[in-house]
Amino acid sequence: MRSAVAATAMNHQQARVSPPLRWLIMGAVGLVVAVGAYVWRYSGSPSAQTLGDLSELFAAVVAAVSCAGAAYKASEERRAWTMLALAATVWALGMAAYAWYGITRDHVYPFPSVADLGFIGYAVPAAVALFMFPQRRQNLSFWLRTGLDALVIALAILFVSWSTVLGPLYRAGGAVLTQITGLAYPIADVLILSLVLTLGMRRPAGQRMPWLLLGGGLVVLSVTDSIFVFLLSAGQTGLTGTPLVLGWMAAWFMVALAPWVPRSPAAAEVRRDVALAIELVPYVPVFFAALVSASVVLSDDRFLFTTGLILLFAVAWRQVMIVYENVTLTRDLEAKVAVRTAELAGLGAIVQASADAIVGRSADGVIRSWNPGAERLYGWSAEEIVGRHEEVLVPADRREEESAVLERVRWGEQVPRYDTERVRKDGSRVPVALTVSPIFHEDAVQAISAIGQDISERTAKDAALAAARNEALESSRLKSEFLATMSHEIRTPMNGVIGLTSLLLQTPLDETQRQYAEGVQGAGEALLAVINDILDFSKLEAGKVELELADFDLRGLVEEVASLFSLTAHGKRLELVAYCRPEVPALLVGDGGRIRQILLNLASNAVKFTATGEVAITVRSTPEDAGGVTIRFEVADTGIGISAAARTRLFESFSQADASTTRRYGGTGLGLAISRRLTEAMGGEIGVDSEVGVGSTFWFQATFPVAAQTQVAGQHLTPDLLEDVPVLVVDDNATNRLILQSQLTAWGMRPDVVEHPRSVVARMRDAVAAGHPYAIAVLDMCMPETDGLELARLISIDQTLNDTSLVMMTSTMQVDVAELKQAGVREWLTKPVRSSEFYDRLMRLMAPKAASAASAASLTGELAPRTVAAASLGRVLVVEDNALNQLVAEGVVSKLGYEVDIVANGAEALQAISTIYYSAVLMDCHMPVMDGFTATEEIRRGETNGDRVPIIAMTAAAMAEDRERCLAVGMDDYVSKPVNVTAIQDALTRWIRTQPAAAPMLTMGEQAQPNGDGSVIDMERQAVLRELGPDDGWGLLPAVVRAFSQDCPIILEAMRRAVETGDSPALGQSAHQLKGAASNIGAVSVAALCQQMEDASSTGAPLDSELLAQLEIELDRATRFLRDVLSAA
The missing domain is CATH 1.20.120.160 (HPT domain)
Incomplete structure (x- = not known):
């Protein structure tokens, strides 16, 4: 009901002039007065003419802008205001040309000129606009009267204009163009005046104020133009610097205000005196024509005589039509009264016989009619209630609500049926369904009808149904609470069965026993999955699940989910992609585990029900005002699709889209129900868009706070290395291309994407020839026609493309590393590609290029070659491919006071050492691309000046042959993993400070051994x-x-x-x-x-x-x- 009250208040406000509009009116009046005072004092002077020209131009521009704004906001009147905006624009262009003549020719204005085209041509769109304003449907007689009124008005105005302006101009002769231009002004004025008066007579009462301003403005404009032409023909000059300018200004300001003045929200009844004045409007120009005819000799002017004769005939014809209409109206009215009386009698019989309570009220709420149904429902007789206010029927606590409804109906709104209560004569309450409608008379609300239906029986049934539903929900809650409480007792024996079966499989068994044991294990795991689903759902129903609020890495979570299904997707030859858009925050606050559970459910279904094509997991975000962010997760597939009927029950408990689905794919049908409950618990929503045979897109979204950003440890390379780097992406899958292009663009790179590999080499050669070679090419392994490996070979054998580094995307982890290296591939990643891993590989490729092209400053700031920063104990290079080991090694070495650089293989180590002085190198022995042994040999081979960098082996191998091999290739020391702080400190201190010429015996770090107490993790x-x-x-x-x-x-x-x-x-x-x-x-x-x-x-x-x-x-x-x-x- 608050909305109703607000709507009513708004309607009332429409009837008053708003403060902004009032200020605009005052400003327009003030400007007209100021200009009028100046031109009155300095009439005809050059300054007055310049001010007048510019003031007229300003007023026309204001009118054009105002009408354009009205066209933008209006609906039914859009075309009319658009044409008026065009008319004002045409006139303003003419005025601009006129003002230009005045300024550049010392106020000597040519006549005729280009300006006259605007002053006369505006009449065409203005006349069209007047016809485009909506009109109420009328009969043929109405339009005949309207046409006759237009003829009378036009002839009378033409008579006056010919007598005063047109005739003298015509008889004066002169140049043809000058005469035509002079005659065109009053003709255009006659057209506009006739239309304004004719159409203005027929406007509804509620629209007469806007039409008065619009029509009045056009009338003032036409009259001012006629006076201008008359004075100009009489030889006067400098007219735009005289008070005549006030007419043009006032005219356009009135047009500008017309669209914005308030209109009546409902049409009011036309008063009798106003109706009489409207009917007399056509006689106003006839009266002036009669006055003018007294001062001319009609026999001397044939055109004027003919016009006057036709005018008299038209006036007489109009009078005859009025008499005919009155007679017809009287006769028709008698027939209508008889018919209406019969209709009312029939309606009265229906109302009296109706079982519903039908009550008629006046607009202010006084009861005027009361049928027998109302007597039975409310207990009041007609004699007792008619004449009293309806408040006697309304309970005190509902009167505000009813008052708001009554106010809406008074303004002509049809209120939908609603349920409420009424008070009987004995004081008891009765529930009723009310339909309240306005009763109109000549577009005004005259009365209000209310039809009430007793809904006591329905209300009782609804209450009983609600009680039964609550009882069922309580029973379900108790069942779910019991299952949630029994979660531990149910899961524990199942875990025991599975665990003991796993131990049994590790004992010596014959083939039959092993087959049985594996069957038990598989069945137990399937049963545990079903039990887990049921118990999770029961917890959700019982309200036992509490969401955690903790920081979580959204990108890592999404990529982890995708990696879990990568092998399954690859086995089905599906393309699996996972992508978080760049604007998605890195860290959010929420229950990451539950989000992971929802994504696992959706991704599992997508992979399960997709036979060919792709599965894409995408995440996008929308910022919220409160500092949070709305995250939308989408899992799209090209699977079997879901029909519209099946989608309605898809998220219900124990339900799948088709019964055959359970038999073919298995499952409890609880996954989506659990996902829906979890999403709702987070305050979000979940849904699906699908088309049978095309695929489905499951989505869910929720709002999360953004966590405080923390810097990732070990991130030394700056994103500037990737800024504006050209990269070529070759992939036949459209989704992959879109994701890679978006990622690379977000990192500041300039990606070009190509679908077919056949044109890649030529494209890369063209880029080299143009001086913009691609720094990196990202290739998909599996493509039609030419696969990624073959394309890499073609690129590698072309000497002109040697500066382009190749990155391979593969859907399988079983890659032939030697074959990739031979083809020139520098880096390779397994799909779905983790964005962080992809980013690291790109940075790894660009770091050496940046270092060799610019200096080592990209890695070390302003550090000069072969020097060490004085603020640290030295700079140490850690060569390690494992991200976890990189993290640990960096933490240990940094803690000891050394600066640290991290590279992932021996090849990168060689590039780093070639540009930066390192006090020591911690070298892993087993790495892809180039292992530690080969890297050490290459480093020692390049040390020709006796400046030997200490290299300390750091590996998990503890065998004697590994130790001997380290010595053989030129390593200086040896530290075992896990990395021991004391061992690292001793080794670095020994080699960085002493730099001995001969290598000592290698010291073995402590090898991790199982704890004697059987603990899982070494707490030390x-x-x-x-x-x-x-x-x-x-x-x-x-x-x-x-x-x-x-x-x-x-x-x-x-x-x-x-x-x-x-x-x-x-x-x-x-x-x-x-x-x-x-x-x-x-x-x-x-x-x-x-x-x-x-x-x-x-x-x-x-x-x-x-x-x-x-x-x-x-x-x-x-x-x-x-x-x-x-x-x-």
Whole structure:
């Protein structure tokens, strides 16, 4: 009801002139008075003429702008105000030309001139505009009367104009063009005056004020023009510097105000005196024509005589039509009264027989009629209630509401049916459904009808239904609360079954026993998944789920979800992409785990139900006023699609789009229901857009606070390296191209995207020839016609393209590294590509180029070559490919007071050492592209001046042959992983300070061993990580845990494939990589098992799947333990 009150208040305000409009009117009047005073005092002077010309131009421009604004806001009158804006613009152009003549020719105005085209031509769009204003539907008689009125007015005005202006001009003769121009002015004025008076008579009462200003302005303009022509023909000059300018100004200001004056919200009844005045309007020009005829001799002017004769005939015809209309109206009125009386009698019988309560009220609420249905419903008889105010029926607590409804109806609004209450005669209340309608008489609300229906029975049924629903909901809540409480008791034995089955599979079993045990394990895991879904849903129904509020990395979360499905998608030959738009904040505050759960549900369904094509996970954001941001997640696929009927029940519990879906794909049908509940718990919404046979887009969105931004540890390279770098993207998938283009553009690069590889080499040659070669080319591995590897070979063998670095995107982790290197590929990434990893690879490629092209300042600021900053103990280069190990090594070395640079392989180390002086190098031995052994040999080969940089091996290998190999290639010392602060400090202090010529015996760091007490994680190692990095009590531990959790699934999957394919070298490499990460984080049992697998692979022993299963169990224990640690952080 508040909206109704507001609407009513707004309607009342429309009837008053708003303060801004009042100020505009006062300003216009003030300007006219000021200009009038000046031209009155200095009439005809050059300054007065200049002021007059510019004032007229200003007034016309104001009118054009005002009418254009009205056209923009209006609906029915848009075309009319547009044409009036055009008319004012045409006149203003003519005035501009006229003012130019005055300024440039010392106020000697040619006649005729270009200016006259504007002064006369405006009449055409103005006349069209007058016809375009909406008119009410009328009968033929009305339009005949209107045409006759127009004829009378036009003839009378033409008679007067010919007698005063047109006739003398015509008889004066002169140049043809001058005579035609002079005659055109009064003819245009006659046209405008006739239309204004004729059409103004027929305007509705509520629109007469705007029409009065508009028509009055055009009338003043026409009269002023006629006077101007008359005086000009009489030989007067300088007329725009006389008070005549006030006519033009006032005319256009009136036109400018016309669209904005308030209009009546409802048409009022026309008073009798006003109606009489309107009918007499055509006789006003006839009266002036009669006065003028007394001063002329009609027989001397044939045109004037003919015009006067036709005018008299038209006036007489008009009088005859008026008499005819009156007689017809009287006769028709008698017939209508009889018919109306019969209709009212019929309606009265219907009203009296109606079971509903029908009440008629006056506009101010006084009851005027009361049918028997109202007597039965309210208990009042007609004699008791008629004449009383309706408030007697309205409960006191509902009177404000009813008053608002009554006010809306008074203004002619049709109020929808609504439920309320009424008071009976005995004081009891009765629920009723009311339909309240206005009763109009000649466009004005004269009375109000109210039809009331007793809804007591329906209200009772609704109350009973609501009670039954509440009871059912309470029963469901109690059931869900019971299941949520029993969550632990149900899950514990299931975990026991699965765990014991896993242990059973590690014991010696024959083939049949193993088949049975694996069947039990698979069935148990499937049953646990179903139980988890049911229990999660029960918790949501019972309101037991509490959302956490913690900072989380949205990009990392989305990319992690995509990586979990990468192998499944690749197995189905699907393109899987994940992309957060650049504007999405890096850190948000919310329950990242629950968001991950929703995304997993949606992505799992997308991959499951898509046979061919692609699955795309995209995230975009919209800033909110309160400092938060609305995040929209979309998971789009090219799968089977969902029909409109199925979408209505898609998010319901235990429901899938089709019963056959459950049989074919499995599942409980709870995933989307859980997602909907979680989304609603976050205050968001979830939905789906789908087309059968085309695909589906599931989306959900919610608003999150933005977390305080923190700098990522180890990020030394500045984004300026990528600024304005040209890069070529070659990918046949449109979604991938769009995502890569958006990412690269957000990083300041200049990407060109190409769909077909056949034109790539030619395009790259053209770029080189134009002097803008591509610095980087990003190639997709799997493309039709020419695959990425073949394209890379073609690019590499072209000597002109040697400066372009190649990056390969592949959908599989099983890549032939040697083949990629041979093809000239510098970097390769596995889809779905993590944006952070992609960014790091690009920075890695550009850093050496920036260093060699400009100086080492891109990496080290203003550090001069072969020097060390005085503020630190020295600069140390860490060569390590594992992100977790990079993080730990950087924290340790920085803590010891050294400056640190990080590179990811031996090739990058060579490039860094060639431009920057390093006090020492910490070198990992096993890395892609170029390992530590080869890099050391290359470094030693390039040291010709005896300036030897200390190189300290840093690897997870602890075997004697590794130690001997380090010495053999020229390394100076050896530190084992996990990185020990004391060992690193001793090694750096020893080599940076003493720089001995001969290498001492290598010192072995402490190798991580399983704890004797059976603990999962070495807590001493945890304490070391807490001491490194930020001084917040946690140090590097949270970042290291997150990096470990992200890397382990990928490494473990590579180990599984190596065992399945019998690839011992690949298994040894993956075991070595996982051992280093586990040792750094203190997962001693995992590290020990990785050491066993690495040893077995190096000796060529058969690959042990049981050992791998044991490793998975230990890794799961370590990961869960670390996750608990991270949640505490």
